[in-house]
Amino acid sequence: MPDINRIAEFAEDLARRAGELVRKEREQNTLRTDYKQQTELVTHADVMADEMITGAIREQFPDHRIMSEETMPDLEQAEQLDTPLWIIDPIDGTVNYAYGHPQVAVSIAYAEKGRVQVGVVHAPFSKETFRAVLGQGATLNGGFISHSGATDPRQSLFATGFPYTKDALEPLVNRLNAMIHRCRDLRRIGSAALDICWVACGRLDIYYENVSPWDFAAARLIALEAGATAGHFSEVPEGMPADLWGRDILISAPEIWEPVRQILRKASGYK
Structure with a gap:
């Protein structure tokens, strides 16, 4: 198995690059939208970011599997535990993206034997990057974070x-x-x-x-x-x-x- 911290660095770099792509697409181009399954909105930026992320993973880790919302949404991949699995959402919050709202994220997870080992969620419009490696804590823009402590x-x-x-x-x-x-x-x-x-x-x-x-x-x-x-x-x-x-x-x-x-x-x- 590859070094998990190397995986985390790779995933964060990918998420940031994809985030820059989708940010520029919204700010510089006329937004092009379509529908999948008649009701679910998808933009050209979803597909562009998906292809960029999955292409980079295939080049770096050709033996790994990929489950991505736009190009490989095969849920049965989650049940196959023999090889590492990447789980990708190039734009989580597509409706927000299409309407000009800032709550948009690129999500990249890496799992081994059904257990997620690395998670990166990058919000390109608010410039926030959440990241975690199993057993190493969670960070926001490099600083450790914790839950609210709510009791009621x-x-x-x-x-x-x-x-x-x-x-x-x-x-x-x-x-x-x-x-x-x-x-x-x-x-x-x-x-x-x-x-x-x-x-x-x-x-x-x-x-x-x-x-x-x-x-x-x-x-x-x-x-x-x-x-x-x-x-x-x-x-x-x-x-x-x-x-x-x-x-x-x-x-x-x-x-x-x-x-x-x-x-x-x-x-x-x-x-």
């Missing part, structure tokens, strides 16, 4: 998100109703990776959602290395690495994780 859900700020398709919203609305009555307030940021990184650095206390591995894999490690608790409020299927399972994900300051988990389970009708 009622005094806690939470974030969540909603899918592009709107045909199964009732369970999500039930959860939102339960949480908004039991927490301080909601923030809807529009980037799962940044939601989770903001839990890691104490700007949020709680995050929950159903997301894909490329949305959360890097940020989840960052939150864990910042001392937050990460898990699920439903069961992870047998044989699926928890690090890469995104259904009913819950990440929060440690003392409120279990109370919030119970709120979400009850609102979801889980026994």
Whole structure:
């Protein structure tokens, strides 16, 4: 296996380069957009950044596998544990990107045997880079970070998100109703990776959602290395690495994780 700190440096450099690409594309060019699966927005910058990142990984590590949102969104890759896996989201927060909002991130994770070892989330418009290596803590622009230390859900700020398709919203609305009555307030940021990184650095206390591995894999490690608790409020299927399972994900300051988990389970009708 390659040196993990070398991997982290490589991933951060890639994320910064991709971030510069997507920043320049938005600032200098007419934004070109399209839709995949009829509802999910994608921009030309998504594809350009994806190809740049995956091309660099293939050149440097030709025997590694890649799971990326835009060009290789094969979720079965998460179940194959024999070779190292890169998990890429070239633009997390594409709608924000298209509308000129700053909450946009490049997310790059590196996993071995289903366990994420390196996570980098770079926000090019706010010039913030979150990074973690397993067992080495989490940083923001080189300085160590930690969770908020929240102890009471009622005094806690939470974030969540909603899918592009709107045909199964009732369970999500039930959860939102339960949480908004039991927490301080909601923030809807529009980037799962940044939601989770903001839990890691104490700007949020709680995050929950159903997301894909490329949305959360890097940020989840960052939150864990910042001392937050990460898990699920439903069961992870047998044989699926928890690090890469995104259904009913819950990440929060440690003392409120279990109370919030119970709120979400009850609102979801889980026994």
